Amino acid sequence: MNLCTNAAQAIGEKGGVIEVCVEEANIETDAAANHPDLKPHPYVKLTVRDTGQGMGRAVMERIFDPFFTTKKQGEGTGMGLSVVHGIVKSHEGAITVDSKPGKGTVFEVFLPMSRTEAASEALPSGPLPRGNERILFVDDEQPIAEMGKQMLERLGYHVTARTSSVDALESFRARPQGFDLVITDYTMPNMTGAELSKELLRVRPDIPIILCTGFSEAFSKRNAGAMGIREHIMKPVVMHDLAEMVRKVL
Structure with missing residues:
Protein backbone atom coordinates (compact mmCIF):
# COMPACT_ATOMS: atom_id res chain seq x y z
CA MET A 1 0.00 0.00 0.00
CA ASN A 2 2.77 2.46 0.90
CA LEU A 3 4.67 1.72 -2.32
CA CYS A 4 1.54 2.28 -4.42
CA THR A 5 0.71 5.45 -2.50
CA ASN A 6 4.22 6.72 -3.15
CA ALA A 7 3.86 5.88 -6.86
CA ALA A 8 0.50 7.66 -7.09
CA GLN A 9 1.95 10.78 -5.51
CA ALA A 10 4.95 10.68 -7.86
CA ILE A 11 2.61 10.63 -10.85
CA ILE A 18 1.59 2.27 -12.16
CA GLU A 19 2.54 -1.37 -12.70
CA VAL A 20 2.44 -3.94 -9.90
CA CYS A 21 3.93 -7.39 -10.52
CA VAL A 22 4.44 -10.42 -8.26
CA GLU A 23 6.63 -13.33 -9.36
CA GLU A 24 9.03 -15.97 -8.08
CA ALA A 25 12.70 -14.97 -7.86
CA ASN A 26 15.76 -17.21 -8.00
CA ILE A 27 18.50 -15.81 -5.78
CA GLU A 28 21.20 -17.24 -8.05
CA THR A 29 19.91 -15.78 -11.31
CA ASP A 30 17.67 -12.88 -10.34
CA ALA A 31 18.50 -9.40 -9.08
CA ALA A 32 18.26 -10.85 -5.59
CA ALA A 33 21.83 -12.03 -6.14
CA ASN A 34 22.90 -8.41 -5.59
CA HIS A 35 21.94 -8.77 -1.93
CA PRO A 36 24.66 -10.70 -0.08
CA ASP A 37 22.58 -10.57 3.11
CA LEU A 38 19.85 -12.74 1.56
CA LYS A 39 20.02 -16.43 2.44
CA PRO A 40 19.78 -19.15 -0.22
CA HIS A 41 16.02 -19.49 -0.37
CA PRO A 42 13.19 -19.21 -2.88
CA TYR A 43 11.87 -15.65 -2.90
CA VAL A 44 8.82 -13.78 -4.06
CA LYS A 45 9.59 -10.54 -5.87
CA LEU A 46 7.13 -7.65 -5.73
CA THR A 47 7.77 -4.91 -8.29
CA VAL A 48 6.06 -1.51 -8.21
CA ARG A 49 6.90 0.63 -11.23
CA ASP A 50 5.62 4.13 -12.01
CA THR A 51 6.08 6.70 -14.78
CA GLY A 52 6.22 9.61 -12.34
CA GLN A 53 8.73 12.39 -11.82
CA GLY A 54 11.51 10.12 -10.58
CA MET A 55 14.33 11.20 -8.26
CA GLY A 56 18.06 11.77 -8.20
CA ARG A 57 20.73 9.73 -6.41
CA ALA A 58 20.89 12.12 -3.44
CA VAL A 59 17.21 11.48 -2.70
CA MET A 60 17.48 7.73 -3.34
CA GLU A 61 20.28 7.43 -0.78
CA ARG A 62 17.96 8.78 1.93
CA ILE A 63 14.61 7.47 0.72
CA PHE A 64 14.28 4.88 3.52
CA ASP A 65 15.42 7.21 6.34
CA PRO A 66 12.72 7.87 8.96
CA PHE A 67 11.03 11.27 8.55
CA PHE A 68 12.84 12.02 5.27
CA THR A 69 10.38 13.41 2.74
CA THR A 70 10.37 15.53 -0.40
CA LYS A 71 6.72 16.46 0.10
CA LYS A 72 5.51 19.89 1.10
CA GLN A 73 4.95 20.55 4.79
CA GLY A 74 1.71 18.97 5.95
CA GLU A 75 1.49 16.50 3.05
CA GLY A 76 3.25 13.56 4.70
CA THR A 77 5.43 12.37 7.56
CA GLY A 78 8.22 10.72 5.60
CA MET A 79 7.51 7.45 7.43
CA GLY A 80 5.85 5.46 4.63
CA LEU A 81 8.96 4.05 2.94
CA SER A 82 10.75 3.71 6.26
CA VAL A 83 7.90 1.47 7.42
CA VAL A 84 8.14 -0.57 4.21
CA HIS A 85 11.89 -1.02 4.76
CA GLY A 86 11.31 -2.11 8.36
CA ILE A 87 8.64 -4.65 7.39
CA VAL A 88 10.80 -6.13 4.64
CA LYS A 89 13.85 -6.44 6.91
CA SER A 90 11.79 -7.98 9.72
CA HIS A 91 10.83 -10.75 7.28
CA GLU A 92 14.49 -11.28 6.27
CA GLY A 93 13.91 -9.76 2.86
CA ALA A 94 15.41 -6.95 0.82
CA ILE A 95 14.22 -3.90 -1.10
CA THR A 96 15.82 -1.95 -3.94
CA VAL A 97 14.95 1.28 -5.72
CA ASP A 98 15.98 2.48 -9.17
CA SER A 99 15.00 5.92 -10.41
CA LYS A 100 16.04 8.82 -12.60
CA PRO A 101 14.57 12.34 -12.73
CA GLY A 102 11.81 12.41 -15.33
CA LYS A 103 12.07 8.65 -15.97
CA GLY A 104 9.96 7.18 -13.18
CA THR A 105 10.81 4.83 -10.32
CA VAL A 106 11.00 1.07 -9.78
CA PHE A 107 10.85 -0.57 -6.35
CA GLU A 108 11.66 -4.28 -6.02
CA VAL A 109 10.88 -6.17 -2.82
CA PHE A 110 12.22 -9.67 -2.16
CA LEU A 111 10.47 -11.74 0.51
CA PRO A 112 11.25 -15.36 1.48
CA MET A 113 8.71 -17.79 0.09
CA SER A 114 6.97 -19.93 2.70
CA ARG A 115 8.12 -23.54 2.73
CA THR A 116 4.79 -24.78 4.04
CA GLU A 117 1.38 -24.49 2.49
CA ALA A 118 -0.65 -21.77 4.11
CA ALA A 119 -3.64 -22.98 6.05
CA SER A 120 -6.81 -22.23 4.18
CA GLU A 121 -9.07 -19.77 5.90
CA ALA A 122 -12.75 -19.54 5.17
CA LEU A 123 -13.64 -16.18 3.72
CA PRO A 124 -16.35 -14.28 5.60
CA SER A 125 -19.71 -15.06 4.08
CA GLY A 126 -22.80 -12.93 3.97
CA PRO A 127 -23.22 -9.18 3.69
CA LEU A 128 -20.93 -6.80 5.55
CA PRO A 129 -22.41 -4.90 8.49
CA ARG A 130 -23.60 -1.47 7.42
CA GLY A 131 -24.77 1.79 8.98
CA ASN A 132 -25.67 5.39 8.27
CA GLU A 133 -23.77 7.24 10.97
CA ARG A 134 -21.52 10.26 10.40
CA ILE A 135 -17.80 9.51 10.42
CA LEU A 136 -14.76 11.80 10.43
CA PHE A 137 -11.88 9.96 8.69
CA VAL A 138 -8.35 11.38 9.11
CA ASP A 139 -5.16 10.35 7.29
CA ASP A 140 -2.36 12.61 6.04
CA GLU A 141 -1.92 10.48 2.89
CA GLN A 142 -4.47 11.72 0.32
CA PRO A 143 -4.91 8.36 -1.49
CA ILE A 144 -5.50 6.54 1.81
CA ALA A 145 -7.97 9.20 2.98
CA GLU A 146 -9.89 8.88 -0.29
CA MET A 147 -9.87 5.08 -0.15
CA GLY A 148 -11.07 5.05 3.46
CA LYS A 149 -13.87 7.45 2.57
CA THR A 163 -5.71 14.94 5.38
CA SER A 164 -4.59 17.21 8.23
CA SER A 165 -5.09 16.43 11.90
CA VAL A 166 -5.22 20.17 12.59
CA ASP A 167 -8.00 20.64 10.02
CA ALA A 168 -9.81 17.62 11.44
CA LEU A 169 -9.73 19.12 14.93
CA GLU A 170 -11.09 22.43 13.61
CA SER A 171 -13.92 20.62 11.81
CA PHE A 172 -14.78 18.71 14.97
CA ARG A 173 -14.67 21.79 17.18
CA ALA A 174 -17.01 23.58 14.77
CA GLU A 195 -2.65 13.89 20.27
CA LEU A 196 -5.67 14.51 18.05
CA SER A 197 -7.68 11.93 20.00
CA LYS A 198 -6.79 13.65 23.26
CA GLU A 199 -8.04 17.00 21.94
CA LEU A 200 -11.22 15.46 20.50
CA LEU A 201 -12.03 13.80 23.82
CA ARG A 202 -11.41 17.09 25.58
CA VAL A 203 -14.09 18.68 23.40
CA ARG A 204 -16.47 15.72 23.62
CA PRO A 205 -15.55 12.95 26.10
CA ASP A 206 -18.07 10.46 24.69
CA ILE A 207 -16.91 10.51 21.05
CA PRO A 208 -15.92 6.99 19.88
CA ILE A 209 -12.45 6.90 18.27
CA ILE A 210 -10.72 4.19 16.24
CA LEU A 211 -6.97 4.60 15.78
CA CYS A 212 -5.29 3.15 12.67
CA THR A 213 -1.64 2.25 13.06
CA GLY A 214 1.08 0.30 11.33
CA PHE A 215 3.34 0.34 14.37
CA SER A 216 2.22 -2.81 16.17
CA GLU A 217 5.38 -2.99 18.24
CA ALA A 218 4.81 0.47 19.71
CA PHE A 219 1.05 0.38 20.21
CA SER A 220 -1.40 -1.93 21.90
CA LYS A 221 -5.00 -2.18 23.05
CA ARG A 222 -3.80 -1.15 26.50
CA ASN A 223 -2.29 2.04 25.04
CA ALA A 224 -5.57 2.81 23.29
CA GLY A 225 -7.62 2.27 26.44
CA ALA A 243 -16.90 -2.82 8.74
CA GLU A 244 -16.86 -5.11 11.79
CA MET A 245 -14.82 -2.68 13.89
CA VAL A 246 -17.08 0.30 13.14
CA ARG A 247 -20.21 -1.62 14.17
CA LYS A 248 -18.47 -2.89 17.29
CA VAL A 249 -17.60 0.65 18.38
CA LEU A 250 -20.93 2.21 17.45
Missing part, protein backbone atom coordinates in the same frame (compact mmCIF):
# COMPACT_ATOMS: atom_id res chain seq x y z
CA GLY A 12 0.52 13.49 -9.49
CA GLU A 13 -2.30 15.18 -11.35
CA LYS A 14 -0.68 14.85 -14.78
CA GLY A 15 -1.48 11.13 -14.77
CA GLY A 16 0.65 8.15 -15.68
CA VAL A 17 1.00 4.41 -15.26
CA GLN A 150 -14.95 5.29 -0.37
CA MET A 151 -14.95 2.08 1.67
CA LEU A 152 -17.08 3.61 4.41
CA GLU A 153 -19.49 5.25 1.96
CA ARG A 154 -20.03 1.86 0.29
CA LEU A 155 -21.14 0.64 3.70
CA GLY A 156 -23.73 3.42 3.89
CA TYR A 157 -21.92 5.90 6.15
CA HIS A 158 -21.73 9.67 5.70
CA VAL A 159 -18.02 10.45 5.67
CA THR A 160 -15.98 13.62 6.04
CA ALA A 161 -12.32 13.03 5.12
CA ARG A 162 -9.43 15.23 6.25
CA ARG A 175 -19.56 20.72 14.95
CA PRO A 176 -18.81 18.44 17.91
CA GLN A 177 -22.25 16.82 17.65
CA GLY A 178 -21.96 16.47 13.88
CA PHE A 179 -19.98 13.22 14.06
CA ASP A 180 -20.79 9.83 15.55
CA LEU A 181 -17.30 8.36 15.15
CA VAL A 182 -13.73 9.44 14.38
CA ILE A 183 -11.25 7.16 12.61
CA THR A 184 -7.72 8.57 12.56
CA ASP A 185 -4.23 7.54 11.51
CA TYR A 186 -1.62 7.33 14.27
CA THR A 187 1.49 8.87 12.68
CA MET A 188 0.81 12.30 11.16
CA PRO A 189 2.71 15.60 10.96
CA ASN A 190 2.00 18.55 13.29
CA MET A 191 -0.34 16.51 15.50
CA THR A 192 -0.28 12.72 15.88
CA GLY A 193 -3.40 10.61 16.00
CA ALA A 194 -2.91 10.13 19.73
CA ALA A 226 -5.32 4.51 28.46
CA MET A 227 -5.91 7.31 25.94
CA GLY A 228 -9.68 6.87 26.06
CA ILE A 229 -9.71 5.42 22.54
CA ARG A 230 -12.32 2.72 21.97
CA GLU A 231 -10.40 0.52 19.53
CA HIS A 232 -7.40 0.39 17.22
CA ILE A 233 -7.00 -1.36 13.88
CA MET A 234 -3.80 -2.36 12.12
CA LYS A 235 -2.82 -1.16 8.66
CA PRO A 236 -3.35 -2.08 5.91
CA VAL A 237 -7.06 -1.83 6.70
CA VAL A 238 -9.25 -4.51 5.11
CA MET A 239 -12.85 -3.57 4.34
CA HIS A 240 -14.32 -6.53 6.24
CA ASP A 241 -12.30 -5.74 9.37
CA LEU A 242 -13.18 -2.06 9.12
Whole structure:
Protein backbone atom coordinates (compact mmCIF):
# COMPACT_ATOMS: atom_id res chain seq x y z
CA MET A 1 0.00 0.00 0.00
CA ASN A 2 2.77 2.46 0.90
CA LEU A 3 4.67 1.72 -2.32
CA CYS A 4 1.54 2.28 -4.42
CA THR A 5 0.71 5.45 -2.50
CA ASN A 6 4.22 6.72 -3.15
CA ALA A 7 3.86 5.88 -6.86
CA ALA A 8 0.50 7.66 -7.09
CA GLN A 9 1.95 10.78 -5.51
CA ALA A 10 4.95 10.68 -7.86
CA ILE A 11 2.61 10.63 -10.85
CA GLY A 12 0.52 13.49 -9.49
CA GLU A 13 -2.30 15.18 -11.35
CA LYS A 14 -0.68 14.85 -14.78
CA GLY A 15 -1.48 11.13 -14.77
CA GLY A 16 0.65 8.15 -15.68
CA VAL A 17 1.00 4.41 -15.26
CA ILE A 18 1.59 2.27 -12.16
CA GLU A 19 2.54 -1.37 -12.70
CA VAL A 20 2.44 -3.94 -9.90
CA CYS A 21 3.93 -7.39 -10.52
CA VAL A 22 4.44 -10.42 -8.26
CA GLU A 23 6.63 -13.33 -9.36
CA GLU A 24 9.03 -15.97 -8.08
CA ALA A 25 12.70 -14.97 -7.86
CA ASN A 26 15.76 -17.21 -8.00
CA ILE A 27 18.50 -15.81 -5.78
CA GLU A 28 21.20 -17.24 -8.05
CA THR A 29 19.91 -15.78 -11.31
CA ASP A 30 17.67 -12.88 -10.34
CA ALA A 31 18.50 -9.40 -9.08
CA ALA A 32 18.26 -10.85 -5.59
CA ALA A 33 21.83 -12.03 -6.14
CA ASN A 34 22.90 -8.41 -5.59
CA HIS A 35 21.94 -8.77 -1.93
CA PRO A 36 24.66 -10.70 -0.08
CA ASP A 37 22.58 -10.57 3.11
CA LEU A 38 19.85 -12.74 1.56
CA LYS A 39 20.02 -16.43 2.44
CA PRO A 40 19.78 -19.15 -0.22
CA HIS A 41 16.02 -19.49 -0.37
CA PRO A 42 13.19 -19.21 -2.88
CA TYR A 43 11.87 -15.65 -2.90
CA VAL A 44 8.82 -13.78 -4.06
CA LYS A 45 9.59 -10.54 -5.87
CA LEU A 46 7.13 -7.65 -5.73
CA THR A 47 7.77 -4.91 -8.29
CA VAL A 48 6.06 -1.51 -8.21
CA ARG A 49 6.90 0.63 -11.23
CA ASP A 50 5.62 4.13 -12.01
CA THR A 51 6.08 6.70 -14.78
CA GLY A 52 6.22 9.61 -12.34
CA GLN A 53 8.73 12.39 -11.82
CA GLY A 54 11.51 10.12 -10.58
CA MET A 55 14.33 11.20 -8.26
CA GLY A 56 18.06 11.77 -8.20
CA ARG A 57 20.73 9.73 -6.41
CA ALA A 58 20.89 12.12 -3.44
CA VAL A 59 17.21 11.48 -2.70
CA MET A 60 17.48 7.73 -3.34
CA GLU A 61 20.28 7.43 -0.78
CA ARG A 62 17.96 8.78 1.93
CA ILE A 63 14.61 7.47 0.72
CA PHE A 64 14.28 4.88 3.52
CA ASP A 65 15.42 7.21 6.34
CA PRO A 66 12.72 7.87 8.96
CA PHE A 67 11.03 11.27 8.55
CA PHE A 68 12.84 12.02 5.27
CA THR A 69 10.38 13.41 2.74
CA THR A 70 10.37 15.53 -0.40
CA LYS A 71 6.72 16.46 0.10
CA LYS A 72 5.51 19.89 1.10
CA GLN A 73 4.95 20.55 4.79
CA GLY A 74 1.71 18.97 5.95
CA GLU A 75 1.49 16.50 3.05
CA GLY A 76 3.25 13.56 4.70
CA THR A 77 5.43 12.37 7.56
CA GLY A 78 8.22 10.72 5.60
CA MET A 79 7.51 7.45 7.43
CA GLY A 80 5.85 5.46 4.63
CA LEU A 81 8.96 4.05 2.94
CA SER A 82 10.75 3.71 6.26
CA VAL A 83 7.90 1.47 7.42
CA VAL A 84 8.14 -0.57 4.21
CA HIS A 85 11.89 -1.02 4.76
CA GLY A 86 11.31 -2.11 8.36
CA ILE A 87 8.64 -4.65 7.39
CA VAL A 88 10.80 -6.13 4.64
CA LYS A 89 13.85 -6.44 6.91
CA SER A 90 11.79 -7.98 9.72
CA HIS A 91 10.83 -10.75 7.28
CA GLU A 92 14.49 -11.28 6.27
CA GLY A 93 13.91 -9.76 2.86
CA ALA A 94 15.41 -6.95 0.82
CA ILE A 95 14.22 -3.90 -1.10
CA THR A 96 15.82 -1.95 -3.94
CA VAL A 97 14.95 1.28 -5.72
CA ASP A 98 15.98 2.48 -9.17
CA SER A 99 15.00 5.92 -10.41
CA LYS A 100 16.04 8.82 -12.60
CA PRO A 101 14.57 12.34 -12.73
CA GLY A 102 11.81 12.41 -15.33
CA LYS A 103 12.07 8.65 -15.97
CA GLY A 104 9.96 7.18 -13.18
CA THR A 105 10.81 4.83 -10.32
CA VAL A 106 11.00 1.07 -9.78
CA PHE A 107 10.85 -0.57 -6.35
CA GLU A 108 11.66 -4.28 -6.02
CA VAL A 109 10.88 -6.17 -2.82
CA PHE A 110 12.22 -9.67 -2.16
CA LEU A 111 10.47 -11.74 0.51
CA PRO A 112 11.25 -15.36 1.48
CA MET A 113 8.71 -17.79 0.09
CA SER A 114 6.97 -19.93 2.70
CA ARG A 115 8.12 -23.54 2.73
CA THR A 116 4.79 -24.78 4.04
CA GLU A 117 1.38 -24.49 2.49
CA ALA A 118 -0.65 -21.77 4.11
CA ALA A 119 -3.64 -22.98 6.05
CA SER A 120 -6.81 -22.23 4.18
CA GLU A 121 -9.07 -19.77 5.90
CA ALA A 122 -12.75 -19.54 5.17
CA LEU A 123 -13.64 -16.18 3.72
CA PRO A 124 -16.35 -14.28 5.60
CA SER A 125 -19.71 -15.06 4.08
CA GLY A 126 -22.80 -12.93 3.97
CA PRO A 127 -23.22 -9.18 3.69
CA LEU A 128 -20.93 -6.80 5.55
CA PRO A 129 -22.41 -4.90 8.49
CA ARG A 130 -23.60 -1.47 7.42
CA GLY A 131 -24.77 1.79 8.98
CA ASN A 132 -25.67 5.39 8.27
CA GLU A 133 -23.77 7.24 10.97
CA ARG A 134 -21.52 10.26 10.40
CA ILE A 135 -17.80 9.51 10.42
CA LEU A 136 -14.76 11.80 10.43
CA PHE A 137 -11.88 9.96 8.69
CA VAL A 138 -8.35 11.38 9.11
CA ASP A 139 -5.16 10.35 7.29
CA ASP A 140 -2.36 12.61 6.04
CA GLU A 141 -1.92 10.48 2.89
CA GLN A 142 -4.47 11.72 0.32
CA PRO A 143 -4.91 8.36 -1.49
CA ILE A 144 -5.50 6.54 1.81
CA ALA A 145 -7.97 9.20 2.98
CA GLU A 146 -9.89 8.88 -0.29
CA MET A 147 -9.87 5.08 -0.15
CA GLY A 148 -11.07 5.05 3.46
CA LYS A 149 -13.87 7.45 2.57
CA GLN A 150 -14.95 5.29 -0.37
CA MET A 151 -14.95 2.08 1.67
CA LEU A 152 -17.08 3.61 4.41
CA GLU A 153 -19.49 5.25 1.96
CA ARG A 154 -20.03 1.86 0.29
CA LEU A 155 -21.14 0.64 3.70
CA GLY A 156 -23.73 3.42 3.89
CA TYR A 157 -21.92 5.90 6.15
CA HIS A 158 -21.73 9.67 5.70
CA VAL A 159 -18.02 10.45 5.67
CA THR A 160 -15.98 13.62 6.04
CA ALA A 161 -12.32 13.03 5.12
CA ARG A 162 -9.43 15.23 6.25
CA THR A 163 -5.71 14.94 5.38
CA SER A 164 -4.59 17.21 8.23
CA SER A 165 -5.09 16.43 11.90
CA VAL A 166 -5.22 20.17 12.59
CA ASP A 167 -8.00 20.64 10.02
CA ALA A 168 -9.81 17.62 11.44
CA LEU A 169 -9.73 19.12 14.93
CA GLU A 170 -11.09 22.43 13.61
CA SER A 171 -13.92 20.62 11.81
CA PHE A 172 -14.78 18.71 14.97
CA ARG A 173 -14.67 21.79 17.18
CA ALA A 174 -17.01 23.58 14.77
CA ARG A 175 -19.56 20.72 14.95
CA PRO A 176 -18.81 18.44 17.91
CA GLN A 177 -22.25 16.82 17.65
CA GLY A 178 -21.96 16.47 13.88
CA PHE A 179 -19.98 13.22 14.06
CA ASP A 180 -20.79 9.83 15.55
CA LEU A 181 -17.30 8.36 15.15
CA VAL A 182 -13.73 9.44 14.38
CA ILE A 183 -11.25 7.16 12.61
CA THR A 184 -7.72 8.57 12.56
CA ASP A 185 -4.23 7.54 11.51
CA TYR A 186 -1.62 7.33 14.27
CA THR A 187 1.49 8.87 12.68
CA MET A 188 0.81 12.30 11.16
CA PRO A 189 2.71 15.60 10.96
CA ASN A 190 2.00 18.55 13.29
CA MET A 191 -0.34 16.51 15.50
CA THR A 192 -0.28 12.72 15.88
CA GLY A 193 -3.40 10.61 16.00
CA ALA A 194 -2.91 10.13 19.73
CA GLU A 195 -2.65 13.89 20.27
CA LEU A 196 -5.67 14.51 18.05
CA SER A 197 -7.68 11.93 20.00
CA LYS A 198 -6.79 13.65 23.26
CA GLU A 199 -8.04 17.00 21.94
CA LEU A 200 -11.22 15.46 20.50
CA LEU A 201 -12.03 13.80 23.82
CA ARG A 202 -11.41 17.09 25.58
CA VAL A 203 -14.09 18.68 23.40
CA ARG A 204 -16.47 15.72 23.62
CA PRO A 205 -15.55 12.95 26.10
CA ASP A 206 -18.07 10.46 24.69
CA ILE A 207 -16.91 10.51 21.05
CA PRO A 208 -15.92 6.99 19.88
CA ILE A 209 -12.45 6.90 18.27
CA ILE A 210 -10.72 4.19 16.24
CA LEU A 211 -6.97 4.60 15.78
CA CYS A 212 -5.29 3.15 12.67
CA THR A 213 -1.64 2.25 13.06
CA GLY A 214 1.08 0.30 11.33
CA PHE A 215 3.34 0.34 14.37
CA SER A 216 2.22 -2.81 16.17
CA GLU A 217 5.38 -2.99 18.24
CA ALA A 218 4.81 0.47 19.71
CA PHE A 219 1.05 0.38 20.21
CA SER A 220 -1.40 -1.93 21.90
CA LYS A 221 -5.00 -2.18 23.05
CA ARG A 222 -3.80 -1.15 26.50
CA ASN A 223 -2.29 2.04 25.04
CA ALA A 224 -5.57 2.81 23.29
CA GLY A 225 -7.62 2.27 26.44
CA ALA A 226 -5.32 4.51 28.46
CA MET A 227 -5.91 7.31 25.94
CA GLY A 228 -9.68 6.87 26.06
CA ILE A 229 -9.71 5.42 22.54
CA ARG A 230 -12.32 2.72 21.97
CA GLU A 231 -10.40 0.52 19.53
CA HIS A 232 -7.40 0.39 17.22
CA ILE A 233 -7.00 -1.36 13.88
CA MET A 234 -3.80 -2.36 12.12
CA LYS A 235 -2.82 -1.16 8.66
CA PRO A 236 -3.35 -2.08 5.91
CA VAL A 237 -7.06 -1.83 6.70
CA VAL A 238 -9.25 -4.51 5.11
CA MET A 239 -12.85 -3.57 4.34
CA HIS A 240 -14.32 -6.53 6.24
CA ASP A 241 -12.30 -5.74 9.37
CA LEU A 242 -13.18 -2.06 9.12
CA ALA A 243 -16.90 -2.82 8.74
CA GLU A 244 -16.86 -5.11 11.79
CA MET A 245 -14.82 -2.68 13.89
CA VAL A 246 -17.08 0.30 13.14
CA ARG A 247 -20.21 -1.62 14.17
CA LYS A 248 -18.47 -2.89 17.29
CA VAL A 249 -17.60 0.65 18.38
CA LEU A 250 -20.93 2.21 17.45
